[in-house]
Amino acid sequence: MAIITLTTDFGEKDHFVGAVKGTIYSEIEDVRIVDISHSVSPFHITEASYIIKNAYKCFPKGSIHIIGIDSELTPENKHLAVLLDGHYFICANNGILSLIASEIKPDKIVEINIHNTVETNFPVLDVFVRVACHLARGGTLEVVGKTIENLKYLKEVEPSLNVDKNQIIGHVLYIDNYGNVVTNISRKLFDNTGKGRSYTITARTARFTEIFETYSDAINFKVEKEKREEDGKKLAIFNSANYIELAIYKSNPSTVGSASTLFGLELRDTITIKFE
Template structure:
């Protein structure tokens, strides 16, 4: 049974997410639909890319991923279908796939050209659904689009390493539901540049000199609970996507606060790592 996932900025209040699911089932009753997220910030391409990048790998090969972010068809924002890592991605050519494909070369890419066969004012509902169901039936990308040699690339959101290899200059790319702040600095980049050297991580006056592998690793469970630093402890961690993340242990944005709130960090804010000689 084919699987189609949905990642959008539709939210849960409006009818759009439900309408897309209904359209898919009307087209192909036997498909399985999985919501990855409908809570992406409106038009936030980087946030959506981070979510789908860290979710799609857990699905079986052949899964079809519809990404409904900034998807209105314009002369500068055409529609594409991409086969990548044995998965299919259907979205606008707005740079989102370039963030997902950073380390993986797509197998096939097409510019979707079935718009003249579909009457629509809701791209995700009509064109993306038609394309996804075509693939789910075993159809090829060449039937729904013309070959594409390159896709739009987003620039300015990759970490920068200075010439002396002593500094990584990164940025915030995502703030999760707990208010944890995710940087664009990967574990691989950190280890390749750091080579085991001591370091200082800085972000808006916050300084850290250790990165944990799990949140609980930051807590000393050998001492009495009343004496240990626990709830509210600030820490840096390699998260499940292997990005460096700044967090507050057991944070709650509405009570004890979160890293985003307490550190004053938001999308694109700078995170710097300086390595010692």
């Protein structure tokens, strides 16, 4: 049974998600549809890139991933179907696959060219779904488009090093549901640059000199609960995606606050790591 996943900025209020699913089932009854997220911030490419990078690999090879973010067809925003890491991705060529393709070279990229057979102002429904169903039936990429060589990449998903290679300058890549701040600095870059040196992470007024493996590693459970620093403790961890994340232990954006609100950090804000 084919698996088709959906990642969009459609939200839950409108009819869009239901219409997409209904159209898929009208085309292929024997298919499994999985929602990855419909709560991506509107038109937010880097947020969607982070979400899809960390979700797709949990699905079986051959899964088909529809990504409905900034999908209106324009001369600068063509539609693509991509075979990458054994998975199919159908999306706009707007940089949304940057995080995945920076680590894994796509096997095949086609620029979708079936638009002259479709009248639409809803490309996810009328174009992306048609391509996804074609692939789910065992069709090939060449039928729906012409092969191209390169994807568009987003520069902001890549951190930079200074000339002396003792400082990483990164940015806030994603803010999760708990208000935790995910940077674009990977564990691999941190280890390769730091080489065991001591360091200071700076994010506006917040400073960190230790990175934990889990949130609870930051808590000293040998101290009596009434005396230990726990709720509201600031910390840095390598998260499950192996990016440096700044967090507040057991944060809640609506009550005790979160890393984003308490540190005053927003998407694309600068994060610096200085090695000694």
